[in-house]
Amino acid sequence: MKPRVSLQDPALRHGNFSLRIVPVRSEDAGLYEAQVKYKTEVHSCHVELGVITVSLSPPNPLIESELLLMSCNSSHRASLVETCWFHSKHPGPTSRTFCSLSGTLSILHPAMSDAGSWRCQLRYSDEEIISATFELQILGFDGPTSPVVYAAAGSAAD
Numbered sequence: 391m392k393p394r395v396s397l398q399d400p401a402l403r404h405g406n407f408s409l410r411i412v413p414v415r416s417e418d419a420g421l422y423e424a425q426v427k428y429k430t431e432v433h434s435c436h437v438e439l440g441v442i443t444v445s446l447s448p449p450n451p452l453i454e455s456e457l458l459l460m461s462c463n464s465s466h467r468a469s470l471v472e473t474c475w476f477h478s479k480h481p482g483p484t485s486r487t488f489c490s491l492s493g494t495l496s497i498l499h500p501a502m503s504d505a506g507s508w509r510c511q512l513r514y515s516d517e518e519i520i521s522a523t524f525e526l527q528i529l530g531f532d533g534p535t536s537p538v539v540y541a542a543a544g545s546a547a548d
Contacts, residue, residue: 391418416441419465441465442522444510454530458497462510462522469515478507502530 396410407424419441425434442464452458462473474489488495493512497504505528511521541547 411439414439414441416443416465440520442510442512442520444522444524446526450525451527451529452500454501454528455499458500458504459494460497460508460510460526461494462512463493464512464520466512466514466518466520468518470512471515472513474511474513476509476511477504478509500528502528504528 391411394411394413394415396412398406398408398410401408407426409422409424411418419439422437422439423434424437425432442462445461445463446452447459447461448456460475462475470491470493472489472491473493473495474487475495476487493510495510505526507523508526509521509523511519513519539547
């Protein structure tokens with residue numbers, strides 16, 4: 391896993407034996423064991439790393455009006471009950487929320503308004519809820535709805 395893995399050397403002196411993995415990959419999921427030996431004592435702990443993966447087809451950035459498929463999966467072992475997608479550009483009661491049994495969301499004609507922060511939330515049969523947030527980039531035009539723009543002489547026009 392080198393060079394993605396490191397121990398925080400200054401923290402070791404203060405009893406912090408944390409392992410840092412950057413970037414995390416789906417194959418990093420699993421059980422990790424840490425052992426600390428001090429004189430005749432051995433201390434150990436076990437930590438399970440779960441990984442959630444968000445996939446886009448086609449990959450980011452997306453061209454406006456192309457079919458977009460977003461899928462969300464995790465390494466959690468229970469059976470998936472529901473996947474919900476939340477778009478942060480539409481907060482509150484008018485929030486754009488999409489829920490389904492599969493982990494995939496299709497947007498037939500994505501627009502510039504679909505760009506921004508998305509969160510997928512996975513709910514499992516053991517009541518575990520896992521979520522991940524990612525930034526969707528869309529290449530397109532986000533200009534006026536009218537093809538005519540008026541500007542005062544001597545000013546700038548965008």
